[in-house]
Every structure is written in structure tokens, then in C-alpha cells.
Amino acid sequence: MNQRLRLPSWNVLGLLPAQLIMLLTLIIPVGIIILVSFSTRGPYGGFDYVFTTAPYKQILFNEGWSGELEFNPQYLIVVARTVILSLATTIICLALSFPVAYFISLQKTSAKMLLIYLVTLPFWVSMIVRVYSWIIILGNDGVIAKALRALGITNNIGSLLFTDTAMLIGLVYSYIPLMILPVFASIEKLDPALVEASHDLYGSRLTTLRRVILPLCRPGMVAGAILVFVPCLGAVLEPVLLGGGKTMMMGNLIQLQFGAARNWPLGAAISIVLMCAVMIFLLWRGIHAMRKEGRENGA
Amino acid sequence: MSVKIRLSMLAAASAFSLLTSLPAWAEGSLSIYAWADSIAPEAVAKFEKETGIKVTVDAFSSNEDLLTKLQAGSSGYDIVTPSQHFVKIMIDSGLLEDIGASSMPAFQQILPEWQKQWWDPTGNYSVPLAYGNAGFTVNRNLYKGPVDSWKVYFEPSEELKGKIASLAQADEVIPAAQNYLGIPYCSEDPKEMKRVLDLLQAQKPFVAAYSSDNIENRIGGGEVAMHFWWDGNTMRVRRNDKANVEYAMPKEGLVGWLDSYAVPKGAANLDNAKKFIDFMAKEENATIEYNYYGHSSPVKVDASKALYNKENAPELFPTVPVKMGQACSPAAQELVTKVWTQLLQ
The missing domain is CATH 3.40.190.10 (Periplasmic binding protein-like II)
Structure with a gap:
């Protein structure tokens, strides 16, 4: 009992400004979204504070064309597509980042600095401009189409832009720097002596990569995977600009609900579901990492 | 400076x-x-x-x-x-x-x-x-056929596969489909709206993009042969950029705004x-x-200084019925959203 009454120590008070910012800019807005997701929709958008769980039910059940309430997977299809595309993006980013990061880490310090600077360069340009540039590259009169035509390979590649492939290219391009940086950081920390030791013990190149380098770079790869996967789930621009708006990802679905559909509570409910999915994923990762650490320490 | x-x-x-x-x-x-x-x-x-x-x-x-x-x-x-x-x-x-x-x-x-x-x-x-009104525009370098009906846009011929573009807003596209099918705007009848969905779903394989940005380039530059668009915009791209485009006059009616x-x-x-x-x-x-x-003026203008007339801007003087878009009831809007979500799911 006594312990509870003790005044907070100074270092807790010192964190107060940061906590205040978190409260005002993160926790309260999320609270509002949760509130909206349990409200009744207004006739022309907006919402009324009348409690209902209808928005959550609507995610799974909808009136069919015959007017009866039935299970409707339309939103689940969008969710599944989002997860699959995000996973694919993460895997491609990982596969491309590792050699790039490894190559950079082998350079002289000055070259290393320059290359890392180049990797971060896209961050200085607006996301819209970066995605838009792919329209110009992939379009009918784009660089790729022109090159292929000039080489006489094919005349009919008008199908590059506005495809799922274009969407995936855009996603990988947008988020790959977020993967390269943490992977590079963990490769930098790799002790070359360990690689040498592996070779001394007659480990082949492949074995060295598999048993020494990759396990030691795991934390960087996991961090990169989270940094790529999570924002991918909320991607809005790539499906619209590169996918031609033909299929939706969750970001577009949420936008549709707040915009044309005038169903804010449903949009809020989908946002909450998306957020919960991300949190469960991160929690699972966290627990997994903690258990592993515990095992290693215990052994 | x-x-x-x-x-x-x-x-x-x-x-x-x-x-x-x-x-x-x-x-x-x-x-x-x-x-x-x-x-x-x-x-x-x-x-x-x-x-x-x-x-x-x-x-x-x-x-x-x-x-x-x-x-x-x-x-x-x-x-x-x-x-x-x-x-x-x-x-x-x-x-x-x-x-x-x-x-x-x-x-x-x-x-x-x-x-x-x-x-x-x-x-x-x-x-x-x-x-003005919403209809569709064709690039005459790529499409030579008739443009007197929504049929050529919603039920296109085989060679137009991947050569049609639509808008990203259900509110623009669905009334046009309703005009074609003879269904009233803002219909609250699910059966009628199911027909709209069927029509749009059958059209989807022909559609390169549902996008409301950068339309000038897509239709003027020939990325697509047909694009859902507006009268005055078509006129401007034809006059100012000398693009070989034509604004269709579908007999089923344009969508007015x-x-x-x-x-x-x-x-x-x-x-x-x-x-x-x-x-x-x-x-x-x-x-x-x-x-x-370059859109029609609902207020009086000085005819001696106005740039556009029936001869040089036929787009602004439609020869087919124009039906003004309506404000849908929540129930009708729900059906519009359902059509659009299922089309793009």
C-alpha cells in the first residue's frame, strides 16, 4: 500500500512533455477513431454519437442483392490482398536489400557515406512525385516501352502500367530504403573475425552465409521487415496511381468509406481492425524475441 | 524576384x-x-x-x-x-x-x-x-467507330481491351450507366443496381484504369482510346493541345452538372x-x-467577347438529352457504394 502512495520519481516527471505529446497526438486521436467506429452513421456522412456495433458487423455481414443479411467476403478479399501484397513487398525488399547493404558495407568509408546518402535521397522527394515518376517510366511512351521497341523485342507492351506488377514495383521502390538501412547497420556490426573463423573451420561460402552471417544480421532484417510491412498495409497512392484504381487495398477502402460511401463509422472500424492487426503482429514479434532472448540467457 | x-x-x-x-x-x-x-x-x-x-x-x-x-x-x-x-x-x-x-x-x-x-x-x-455534362471522349487516331451510344463505351468491341479509362468516382460513372440501362438515378431497387454492377463488371476487363487524374495526357496522348470525361475539358484539349479527340453524344443521355x-x-x-x-x-x-x-456559363456573358460558339465548340452544345445528377438518399447511396466496392474489391 505504502509503495503506491510514493510520489513519482524525477525521471518520470522529466518524461512528461513526451508523454503529453503522445497523449495529445496519438492516444486521443485513436480514442476518437474508436468512438466514431461505435457511432451511428449520419445520412450524408459524418456520424452521431449513438452507440452501435453495426460498423464491425458490416465488415463481415452485408445485405445481399436480394435484401437479406448474408456473409459477404468483399472486405476480407481486400484485407487478404493487402496482406499478400505487403508480404510480397517485404520479401522482395529483403532479397534486394541484403546484397545492396552487404556491397555498401564492403566499401571504403567515404564511398560508404556517399552510397548511404544516395539510399536516403528519395526521402527528400515527395511520395507523390516518386510514385508518379513510375507512371512516366512504365507508361506507353515510357522509358521501358521505348527501349523495348527500339531493340525490336516487342511492340505491344501497353500493359505494363496499371497492373498488379506495377503496383508491386511502386511499393518495393517506395519502401526499400527502410529495409536497406537497418540491414546495413547490422551488417556493419558483423565481426569479420567470425566469418574468417567459419572459413577456418572449413565452412563453405554458402554455409558461412547460412550459419554465420544471416543469423547475426537477423535483428536488422526483422526491424527492416517491420518497417516495410507496416506502412505497406496502409498504402493508398500505389494502387490508385500505378494499379489504375482497379483493385483496392485497405487504405483505399478506408478512403472510400470516408469519402464517396459517406460511412465514417465503417471507415473507422476498418481502420481499427487494421491497427489491431498491426499491433497483434508486433506483439507476437516482441514476445517471440523476448522468449528467444530468455532462452539464450538461460542457456 | x-x-x-x-x-x-x-x-x-x-x-x-x-x-x-x-x-x-x-x-x-x-x-x-x-x-x-x-x-x-x-x-x-x-x-x-x-x-x-x-x-x-x-x-x-x-x-x-x-x-x-x-x-x-x-x-x-x-x-x-x-x-x-x-x-x-x-x-x-x-x-x-x-x-x-x-x-x-x-x-x-x-x-x-x-x-x-x-x-x-x-x-x-x-x-x-x-x-456542363459528363460523357465520354474518344481519341480519333485510335478509334474510328460511331459514338452515338453509351453501348460503345460500356459494352466495347474486342479491339478496345485495355484501351478504355473510367473515373475513380462512383458518383460520376454510375449515373451514366443508369442512363444507358434506362434505370432512374439514385434507384433504391437492389435488382436494378445489380444490373448496373453486372454491366460495369463486364466492362472491367476492357478498362485500363479507374482514375480521375492526368486525364488530358491519357486520352490526348493516346494511352487509351476512350475516357469517361467532361464536355469543356474535351473542348479545351482539342482546341489548345490540338489533340484529335471527339466528345461523344450518346442518345441515352449525358449526365448534367x-x-x-x-x-x-x-x-x-x-x-x-x-x-x-x-x-x-x-x-x-x-x-x-x-x-x-471552357464550360458553359449559367450567368450572362458578353457574346461579342465569348470565345466559344456552336461551330468551334460543339462539345458545349449537346444534341442529346442532358439529365442532371441527383442527390441520392442514404439507402440509394448505400447501393451505389455496394456496386462500386464489389466492382473494385
Whole structure:
């Protein structure tokens, strides 16, 4: 009992400004979204504070064309597509980042600095401009189409832009720097002596990569995977600009609900579901990492 | 250089006034939220010179964006330019200011057929700015066939696979499909709306993109052969960019729209907004606006200075019925959304 009454120590008070910012800019807005997701929709958008769980039910059940309430997977299809595309993006980013990061880490310090600077360069340009540039590259009169035509390979590649492939290219391009940086950081920390030791013990190149380098770079790869996967789930621009708006990802679905559909509570409910999915994923990762650490320490 | 500095000061000043909305700053400013490239910069400059009021113009690209922004509260804008059905929705939801427009000088300039229409029966909330219609445009280098029916757009022939583009907004596309199928706008009958969905789903394999940006390049440059589009925009790209395009006149009917000036509830610069609306409705300024925007004018213009007529701009003078878009009931809107979600799921 006594312990509870003790005044907070100074270092807790010192964190107060940061906590205040978190409260005002993160926790309260999320609270509002949760509130909206349990409200009744207004006739022309907006919402009324009348409690209902209808928005959550609507995610799974909808009136069919015959007017009866039935299970409707339309939103689940969008969710599944989002997860699959995000996973694919993460895997491609990982596969491309590792050699790039490894190559950079082998350079002289000055070259290393320059290359890392180049990797971060896209961050200085607006996301819209970066995605838009792919329209110009992939379009009918784009660089790729022109090159292929000039080489006489094919005349009919008008199908590059506005495809799922274009969407995936855009996603990988947008988020790959977020993967390269943490992977590079963990490769930098790799002790070359360990690689040498592996070779001394007659480990082949492949074995060295598999048993020494990759396990030691795991934390960087996991961090990169989270940094790529999570924002991918909320991607809005790539499906619209590169996918031609033909299929939706969750970001577009949420936008549709707040915009044309005038169903804010449903949009809020989908946002909450998306957020919960991300949190469960991160929690699972966290627990997994903690258990592993515990095992290693215990052994 | 001096221009640059003035512009940046203007931007800073307007940003500041938006943030603080101090009355002292609000005195001489006006912020407009309008369709992209819809307000003639020449007219705005003239207004600034005559009145000393600093004007900022921001752009939106769909009625829904505008509605959502106003519903979210204090948008900071003094004038917005919604289309007719959204004027009705905004009046009904109490988002617009009653500016007594019917007793303003601007009202006398409005052509009789556009006064006190169903979306603003008292005529007190809005003053029309431009009208036109939605249909489809073909690139004549790529498509030589007839354009007298929505059939060629919604049920295209095999060679048009991947050569058709649509818009990203259900509100634009679905009424056109309803015209083709002979279904009333805002139908609340699920069976009828299922037919709309079937039609759009059958069309989807032919559609390269559902996109409302960059349309000029896509249709003018020949990325696609057919594009859902508007009359005046087609006319401008044909006249200004010499693109070989033609605006279709489908016998089933085009989808009409009319955009109006209106003032959001609680606007900081109400008097300046009214001044601007009156200014833009004056015959000479309306003519500047007409020549710039290239959509038909619902207010009187000076015929001797107007650039467009039946001969050089046939797009603006439709020869087929034009049916104005309606404000749908929540039940009908639900069906529209259902069609669109299932189309793009």
C-alpha cells in the first residue's frame, strides 16, 4: 500500500512533455477513431454519437442483392490482398536489400557515406512525385516501352502500367530504403573475425552465409521487415496511381468509406481492425524475441 | 524576384490567417476552395487589384472530398464550389451559410433557367458558376467507330481491351450507366443496381484504369482510346493541345452538372465572399471566366467577347438529352457504394 502512495520519481516527471505529446497526438486521436467506429452513421456522412456495433458487423455481414443479411467476403478479399501484397513487398525488399547493404558495407568509408546518402535521397522527394515518376517510366511512351521497341523485342507492351506488377514495383521502390538501412547497420556490426573463423573451420561460402552471417544480421532484417510491412498495409497512392484504381487495398477502402460511401463509422472500424492487426503482429514479434532472448540467457 | 517574395508573403499571410483566424488578419483576405483550375487567375488578379483583398485558391478534385472537409469542421474556406446535388446535401446538413443570394446583384445575372432550382429552391445559398455534362471522349487516331451510344463505351468491341479509362468516382460513372440501362438515378431497387454492377463488371476487363487524374495526357496522348470525361475539358484539349479527340453524344443521355459558389457555415470573411461572388457574376468578369474555364456559363456573358460558339465548340452544345445528377438518399447511396466496392474489391 505504502509503495503506491510514493510520489513519482524525477525521471518520470522529466518524461512528461513526451508523454503529453503522445497523449495529445496519438492516444486521443485513436480514442476518437474508436468512438466514431461505435457511432451511428449520419445520412450524408459524418456520424452521431449513438452507440452501435453495426460498423464491425458490416465488415463481415452485408445485405445481399436480394435484401437479406448474408456473409459477404468483399472486405476480407481486400484485407487478404493487402496482406499478400505487403508480404510480397517485404520479401522482395529483403532479397534486394541484403546484397545492396552487404556491397555498401564492403566499401571504403567515404564511398560508404556517399552510397548511404544516395539510399536516403528519395526521402527528400515527395511520395507523390516518386510514385508518379513510375507512371512516366512504365507508361506507353515510357522509358521501358521505348527501349523495348527500339531493340525490336516487342511492340505491344501497353500493359505494363496499371497492373498488379506495377503496383508491386511502386511499393518495393517506395519502401526499400527502410529495409536497406537497418540491414546495413547490422551488417556493419558483423565481426569479420567470425566469418574468417567459419572459413577456418572449413565452412563453405554458402554455409558461412547460412550459419554465420544471416543469423547475426537477423535483428536488422526483422526491424527492416517491420518497417516495410507496416506502412505497406496502409498504402493508398500505389494502387490508385500505378494499379489504375482497379483493385483496392485497405487504405483505399478506408478512403472510400470516408469519402464517396459517406460511412465514417465503417471507415473507422476498418481502420481499427487494421491497427489491431498491426499491433497483434508486433506483439507476437516482441514476445517471440523476448522468449528467444530468455532462452539464450538461460542457456 | 519581387513577385516571388509577394507570393510567399501571401502564402504565409493566408496560412497565418487560416491558423489563427484573427479578425484583424481576416479583414482583407478571402480563401476559395474550388475545382482544380476552375477559377480564372486573370479574374482573381483583377478582383485583388480592384478591392485590395488578398485571394488564395486551393483545389479539390471531387465533391466527396469537399463534403468530407466541410463535415470535419472549420475548413477555413470562405467560398466553395460544390455541384448541384452536393449543394442540396450541404444545405440539408446545415453546412452552408444563408447569404441571401437571391437579393444580391449577382442573382440578376443568372439565366432564368438556372434560378432557384431544386437544389437551392430559395436561391439564397448559391450562385451558379459553370455547368456542363459528363460523357465520354474518344481519341480519333485510335478509334474510328460511331459514338452515338453509351453501348460503345460500356459494352466495347474486342479491339478496345485495355484501351478504355473510367473515373475513380462512383458518383460520376454510375449515373451514366443508369442512363444507358434506362434505370432512374439514385434507384433504391437492389435488382436494378445489380444490373448496373453486372454491366460495369463486364466492362472491367476492357478498362485500363479507374482514375480521375492526368486525364488530358491519357486520352490526348493516346494511352487509351476512350475516357469517361467532361464536355469543356474535351473542348479545351482539342482546341489548345490540338489533340484529335471527339466528345461523344450518346442518345441515352449525358449526365448534367452545375457548380455554384457557396459560403461554408462560419466563414471568417463572409462580406469578402459576397463581394467576390458579385464580382464574378458581372458580365465582363463572367466572360473572362467562361473563356478560361471552357464550360458553359449559367450567368450572362458578353457574346461579342465569348470565345466559344456552336461551330468551334460543339462539345458545349449537346444534341442529346442532358439529365442532371441527383442527390441520392442514404439507402440509394448505400447501393451505389455496394456496386462500386464489389466492382473494385
